[in-house]
Amino acid sequence: MMAQYTPMIQQYLSIKAAHQDAFLFFRLGDFYEMFFDDAIAASQILEITLTSRDGGSQDRIPMCGVPYHSSAGYIKTLVENGHKVAICEQVEDPKQAVGVVKREVIQIITPGTVIDDHLLQDRENNYLVSIEKEKESYAYILCDLSTGELKGYTYSGNDLSFIQLLLSHGIKEIVGNKELSDSWSSIVSQTGQASISIQEENELEDQFCHLVKTIxxxxxxxxxxRLFCYLTHTQKRSFQHIKMVEFQQNDKRMKLDAFSKRNLELTESIRAKGKKGSLLWLLDATMTAMGARKLKQWVEEPLFVKETIEKRLQLVENLIGEFFIREELKVQLKSVYDMERLIAKISYGNASPRDLVQLKRSLLSVPLLKDKIKDIPGIYAAELHAKMNDHKALADFLDSAIHDEAPINIKDGGLIKSGYHEKLDEYKDASSNGKAWIASLERQEKEASGIKSLKIGFNKIFGYYIEVTKSNLSQVPERYERKQTLANAERYVTPELKEKERIILEAEEKISGLEYTLFLEVREHVKKYIPGLQELASAISELDVIQSFAVISEHYRYVRPTISEDGKVNIIGGRHPVVEKVMDAQEYVPNDICLNHERSMLLITGPNMAGKSTYMRQLALTSVMMQIGCFVPAESAELPMFDQIFTRIGAADDLVGGQSTFMVEMLETNFALTSATENSLILLDEIGRGTSTYDGMALAQSIIEFIHEKISAKTLFSTHYHELTVLEKSLPSLKNVFVSAVEENGSLVFLHKVIDGQADKSFGIQVAELAELPTEVISRAKTILQTYENHEKREALPIQEVSASIEEEIEESQLSLFIDKSENLRKKDPKELDIIKEIKALNVLEMTPLDAINALYKLQKKVK
Structure with missing residues (x-):
């Protein structure tokens, strides 16, 4: 089949055959061209013209293309849509080629391996994850190729929970074997967040063993x-900037599952799916992109190591007390570029001259940063100071070599400073003197010929020339040699001009080639400093996060928390940090939270909109803030270190997973009940509301009892089931609290104050009035409510009795009419007694809907 195509199309097809899962950008001159199916698909995604060309076959071949110099934007669009792009370049000089110019794929750009600035978010990591499954557990490696970070994790749990955990890391691409790809592809693709790539090989090559020697x-x-096999296949270059893997030990960090990260809105809000409205948004006063990424990592993985938390808190406190030092630090940090990504580009071999200038300027800011923190007391400040090697020799080297105004393109010239290389200076002198000679010659020729409009110009085709307008041709000296005729002028050359042109052009050509060579040498030299530069970048990013904590803590009047040794929670005047920022701080009502061994569970009642969820979230966020080393929103705060936080707050369907609100609620609750320890924090909001009243109440009570008796974790449990408040009498560590509200002149007023005791009503109709439901609906609801309240109130029962009451309720409400009819029939026909017995014998709670329908159908046939 290929024989029918031209040699160039045959070359394209052979390369494409090895990269079926990628768009092949095939370099032809100044364009990247795509053919066949790639062209059809790309033209639609990129919204570019689809055309065709003759390829040697009977039919014309579909074709589209993008300019080489503006390809970054098109590549970005494809990658952001989850596609791969294989860059195919000419790898030999066309002038020396015999037949078709040799071409090879030099890089495959994938969603998880992008390194170009245009394709990355400055303040977010771009993670690729490699996965190995082993029975019911997983091992996975997170890699950000743009910063060199490598993190290792282990996890035990089901596939769905694991996928949600991965997505909570913000990953862009998953690498696994074909079996994993087949089982996960539909679920992952529906999220629209990540793509899946297949890599069967997982043997670790010798060249990468040093990166995992601690594992x-x-x-x-x-x-x-598997990760390094995939990177080697797609990137086709060395990875000097990749750091040694950091194994994330489970006992040294707070574990936050995907549910809790979402429910607490740690890095993005639930509704807008953006940073604004999240804890990250509140805390981010960082000055560098590196610091912003570090802050996000800390928020997603709080510490469970007291010593490190205390070190951070101490430095925050010290910086709060040093306003002027803090302000000077901010000024210097603003001068630091994204060193992590600059280092990656240097390692990759695609750093531009401007990148090296940015690295130099960043290094020049380091001595001033060190000077500002050297006098700040504390272990952490001393550690950061020690890591801040200013690499003066490298900064001086770059300053001597690279021109401050160097262009982005390394082939444009003007890269290397005068004085760096003797031979280059000679060429530059010849070029500049030659151009000065040209300017002088122009003045001489004007005087000698008397032609005032005479000028000497240059173009790439004809070189230097003397141009004379046609009105002055009679004054042209005989020694001028005609070169070109124009509509209104003639162009000439002289032997002297041609010789000087040769000298100038030769010098400029040598300047361009030598500058290019010298720049590559400079860039290669910088690679020797990569490990030290990465340590420096890490220290700067940590300092940036700590100063951000200090700025935010001072601005919002946060206090240093005390780490409790006995599991006690004692927060006085606590606030929800994000809610307080969004609303007027003067209007925010603070609340106390007290938990200990004798008071480990709070059962929270009160009306909707009164602030139950806010109260629960503020405890979790306060805990997260303490365990990342930040001050907290309170008058005073004593908190234990929580090993895990589990939340079920808010209602949401999992449409992707095909699960209802109630199923999501049960899954999240199950994860908490099966994973929590006595050192965990559990927040459960309105458990059981997704099913019938008595079903829900039975589940809620059973869950409360299980946590109280089996787990003993600190727990906040909010509910509208007021019947559950009687559990305070039978569960020693459970205490009732409620969010107060009052009725004034028939209107509901929320006080937002949490106090001990229980709410006597839910104020649901009053909340409906606030929502301005029709008056007729409100009036009718009040009438119905009064009817219900006239009946005997139910109280919470032991689980067995609750189940019995449910069955009794179902029998009374759903079958009463049928039984009444049967009783009447019995007076006329004694055979109906059998039907009544059958009805009473039915165990409704054990029946599926289909069983119930079948039973009812059989009974109906007997009655008829």
Missing amino acids: THPALIRAAG
């Missing part, structure tokens, strides 16, 4: 092997 977990080593 002993076999599955984690295989995950690393």
Whole structure:
């Protein structure tokens, strides 16, 4: 089949065959061209013209293309849509080629391997994850190729929970074997967040062994092997900037599942799906992109190591007390560019001259940063100071080599400073003197010929020339040699001009070639400093986060928390940090939270909109803030270190997973009940509301009892089931609290104050009035409510009795009419007694809907 095509199309097809899962950008001159199916699909995604060309076959070949110099934007669009792009370049000089110019794929750009500035978010990591499954557990490696970060994790749990955990990391691409791809592809694709790539090989090559020497977990080593096999295949270059893997030990960080990260809105809000309205948004006063990424990492993985938390808190306190130092630090941090990504580009071999200038300017800010923190007391400040090697030798080297106004393109010239290289200076002198000679010659020729409009110009085709307008041709000297005729002028050359042109052009050509060579040498030299530069970048990013904590803590009047040794929670005047920022701080009502061994569970009642969820979230966010080393929103705060936080707050369907609100609620609750320890924090909001009243109440009570008796975790449980408040009498560590509200002149007023005791009503109709439901609806609801309240109130029962009451209620409400009819029939026909017995024998709670329908159908046939 290929024989029918031209040699160039045959070359394209052979390269494309090895990269079926990517758009092949095939370099032809100044364009990247695409053919066949790639062209059809790309023209639609990129909204560019689809055309065709003759390829040697009977039919014309579909074709589209994008300019080489503006390809970044098109590549970005494809990658953001989850596609791969294989960059195919000419790898030999066309002038020396015999037949078709040799071409090869030099890089495959994928969603998880992008490194170009145009394709990245400055303040977010771009993670690729490599996965190894082992029975019911997983080992996975997170890699951000743009910063060199490498993190290893292990996880035990089901596939769905694991996928949600991965997505909570903000990953862009998943690498696994074909079996994993087949089982996950539909779920992952529906999220629209990440793509899946297949990599079967997972043997760790010798050149990467030093990066995982601290790991002993076999599955984690295989995950690393899979990662590096994939990177080698797609990137086709060295990875000097990739750091040694950091194994994230479960006992040294607070574990936050995907549910809790979402429910607490740690890095993005639930509704807008953006940063605004999240805890990250509140805390981000960082000055550098590196600091912003570090802050996001800390928020997503709080510490469970007291010593490190205390070190951070101490430095925050010290910086709060040093206003002028803090302000000077901010000024210097603003001068630091994104060193992590500059280092990655240097390692990759695609750093531009301007990138090296940015690196130099960043290094020049380091001595001033060190000077500002050297006098700040504390262990952490001393550690950061020690890591801040200013690399003066490298900064001086770059300052001597690279021109401050160097262009982005390394082939445009003007890269290297005068004085750096002797031979280059000679060429530059010849070029500049030659141009000065040209200017002098122009003045001489004007005087000698008397032609005032005479000028000497240059173009790439004819070189230097003397141009004379046609009205002055009679004054042209005989020694001028005609070169070109124009409509209104003639162009000439002289032997002297041609010789000087040769000298100038030769010098400029040598300047361009030598500058290019010298720049590559400079860039290669910088690679020797990569490990030290990465340590410096890490220290700067940490300092940036700490100063951000200090700025925010001072501005919002946060206090330093005390880490409790006995599991006690004692927060006085606590606030929800994000809600307080959004609303007028003067209107925010603070609340106390007290938990200990004798008071480990709070059962929270009160009307909707009164602030139950806010109260619960503020405890979790306060805990997260303390465990990342930030001050907290309160008058005073004593908190334990929580090993995990579990939340079920707010209602949301999982449309992607095909699960209802109630199913999501039960899954999240199950995860908490099966994973929590006595050192965990559990927040459960309105559990059981997704099913019938008595079903829900039975589940809620059973869950409360299980946590109280089996787990003993600190727990906040909000509910509208007032019947559950009687559990305070039977569960020693459970205490009732309620969010107060009052009725004034028939209107509901929320006080937003949480106090001990229980609410006597839910104020649901009053909330409906606030929502301005029709008056007729409100009036009718009040009448119905009064009817209900006239009946005997139910109280919470032990689980067995609750179940019995449910069955009794179902029998009374759903079958009463049928039984009444049967009783009447019995007077006329004694055979109906059998039907009544059958009805009473039915165990409704054990029946599926289909069983119930079948039973009812059989009974109906007997009656008829």
